[in-house]
Amino acid sequence: MHxxxxxxxxxxxxxxxxxxxxxYGVLKFPDFYARLHAAGKTDSLAQVLILLGLVFVTPDVLTxxxxxxxxxxxxxxxxxxxxxxxxxxHLDGLRPWxxxxxx
Amino acid sequence: xxxxxxxxxxxxLLVTATAVAIVEVRSLYASSILxxxxxxxxxxxxxxxxSMDVSFTEAAVGGGISTILLIGTIVHVGREEKxxxxxxxxxxxxxxxxxxxxxxxxxxxxxxxxxxxxxxxHYRVPEMMAQTVxxxxxxxxxQKPPEGFDLERYRRFDGRVAGPIPAxxxxxxxxxxxxxxxxxxxxxxxxxAHEPHAEEGHHLHPPDDFNGHVPNSVTSLLxxxxxxxxxxxxTVIFTAGVSLILLLRRPRREGYLxxxxxxxxxxxxxxxxxxxxxxxxxxxxxxxxxxxxGPGGGFQGGVVLATAFILYALIFGRxxxxxxxxxxxxxxxxxxxxxxxxxTGAVCMLLGGKFLDYSMLNKExxxxxxxxxxxxxxxxxxxxxxxxxxxxxxxxxEERST
Numbered sequence: 001m002h003x004x005x006x007x008x009x010x011x012x013x014x015x016x017x018x019x020x021x022x023x024y025g026v027l028k029f030p031d032f033y034a035r036l037h038a039a040g041k042t043d044s045l046a047q048v049l050i051l052l053g054l055v056f057v058t059p060d061v062l063t064x065x066x067x068x069x070x071x072x073x074x075x076x077x078x079x080x081x082x083x084x085x086x087x088x089x090h091l092d093g094l095r096p097w098x099x100x101x102x103x
Numbered sequence: 104x105x106x107x108x109x110x111x112x113x114x115x116l117l118v119t120a121t122a123v124a125i126v127e128v129r130s131l132y133a134s135s136i137l138x139x140x141x142x143x144x145x146x147x148x149x150x151x152x153x154s155m156d157v158s159f160t161e162a163a164v165g166g167g168i169s170t171i172l173l174i175g176t177i178v179h180v181g182r183e184e185k186x187x188x189x190x191x192x193x194x195x196x197x198x199x200x201x202x203x204x205x206x207x208x209x210x211x212x213x214x215x216x217x218x219x220x221x222x223x224x225h226y227r228v229p230e231m232m233a234q235t236v237x238x239x240x241x242x243x244x245x246q247k248p249p250e251g252f253d254l255e256r257y258r259r260f261d262g263r264v265a266g267p268i269p270a271x272x273x274x275x276x277x278x279x280x281x282x283x284x285x286x287x288x289x290x291x292x293x294x295x296a297h298e299p300h301a302e303e304g305h306h307l308h309p310p311d312d313f314n315g316h317v318p319n320s321v322t323s324l325l326x327x328x329x330x331x332x333x334x335x336x337x338t339v340i341f342t343a344g345v346s347l348i349l350l351l352r353r354p355r356r357e358g359y360l361x362x363x364x365x366x367x368x369x370x371x372x373x374x375x376x377x378x379x380x381x382x383x384x385x386x387x388x389x390x391x392x393x394x395x396x397g398p399g400g401g402f403q404g405g406v407v408l409a410t411a412f413i414l415y416a417l418i419f420g421r422x423x424x425x426x427x428x429x430x431x432x433x434x435x436x437x438x439x440x441x442x443x444x445x446x447t448g449a450v451c452m453l454l455g456g457k458f459l460d461y462s463m464l465n466k467e468x469x470x471x472x473x474x475x476x477x478x479x480x481x482x483x484x485x486x487x488x489x490x491x492x493x494x495x496x497x498x499x500x501e502e503r504s505t
Binding site: 076087 | 369371372375378379382
């Protein structure tokens with residue numbers, strides 16, 4: 001294996017593990033906000049890792065630049081979408097879960 | 104079992120599960136989100152089949168804008184499905200079963216997935232496969248033209264028969280000597296079967312359509328070979344917009360601009376929206392303009408453009424959107440797109456060709472004329488699609504606040 005394939009494999013594996021942990025969190029966490037916390041954070045990181053991993057095995061520069069632009073834009077847009085969803089839920093009156101209280 | 108088949112099986116399993124969930128779920132909200140998920144899964148299925156254009160359309164239209172419009176509709180009709188008496192509706196069951204059986208019966212005639220003997224792999228596609236961007240332009244890093252290949256002549260070739268044609272229609276040797284055949288662009292048996300009446304100066308039709316100037320074969324097919332279909336698809340979308348205006352638009356009452364909830368007091372949303380809208384617009388135009396080079400085209404690009412406007416309206420309110428695109432402007436532009444498409448066809452007729460015969464636009468280099476014609480047509484589609492989507496959104500939102 002060439003070094004770039006090794007880097008790519010490591011990054012992809014890391015991205016998959018983080019993505020999986022996010023899915024697990026969505027299933028396990030108690031309320032809406034905690035689940036979104038799991039989904040939003042892991043997704044933002046996992047997509048950057050996966051796209052960066054792909055950059056290392058892409059032969060031509062144009063595609064590499066495009067992949068990095070996608071990663072960068074998603075890095076800004078994905079957390080914003082998560083913020084918008086949480087804010088909307090908050091304005092809608094959804095109270096966060098607390099141990100022993102409410103819900 | 105190849106990886107493609109395994110991934111396909113997994114994806115189709117998920118698609119089926121999502122479809123069942125869409126039917127079963129009572130909340131319309133959940134149901135429309137599931138519809139978006141369904142579209143994204145289907146987009147992955149198309150990617151797996153290497154049909155990027157279809158996948159792009161599915162993701163942009165199915166996963167993107169339809170979800171927005173469905174949620175906009177739910178705001179009007181309420182979040183919950185009306186409870187229905189759970190009993191068997193026999194006519195509906197029989198009808199559904201018959202339709203399903205007919206569809207399955209129809210697929211029996213189709214070639215197996217990936218079958219190398221399928222007609223599509225022997226007719227047209229070999230010619231189109233031979234036309235890659237890198238090959239034509241000799242871009243570094245892409246496939247190089249073979250030694251002694253006359254690029255200029257290749258670019259100028261417009262499918263005209265060069266020499267005398269033998270009287271015997273079974274004598275196809277002359278075709279094998281033509282430049283396209285030399286580089287594997289013609290399948291002589293097919294050509295002979297389909298163009299038995301070729302004579303000197305006669306246009307060989309298929310190379311004329313796809314002579315290397317519109318490298319994306321899907322766009323070639325949609326905009327040239329099936330140009331009429333695409334034109335009427337655009338007209339259908341235009342008609343949908345007009346019908347919606349006729350159904351929903353009424354004299355404006357006081358407060359028609361009152362938004363349900365404006366998010367412009369959220370700094371993060373405001374800043375990110377302002378930052379991303381230019382990029383969304385550029386991407387939309389890129390997708391439309393590059394429709395002939397890569398996956399994309401008028402439909403996908405138009406939807407992307409529409410999302411930029413819808414995002415602006417969601418964050419800054421419709422009053423701000425109406426200052427950018429007043430409703431009369433979007434109404435007129437929706438028609439202008441169709442006009443550009445049919446107008447391009449009419450110009451081709453005026454220049455002496457057939458309707459939508461783009462090669463008439465540039466008689467020196469017919470291939471460039473085709474490229475130009477398809478770009479114009481894609482822009483027509485893009486303008487209509489984006490403006491109709493915007494109109495639908497506006498109507499739904501206006502209905503809400505009055």
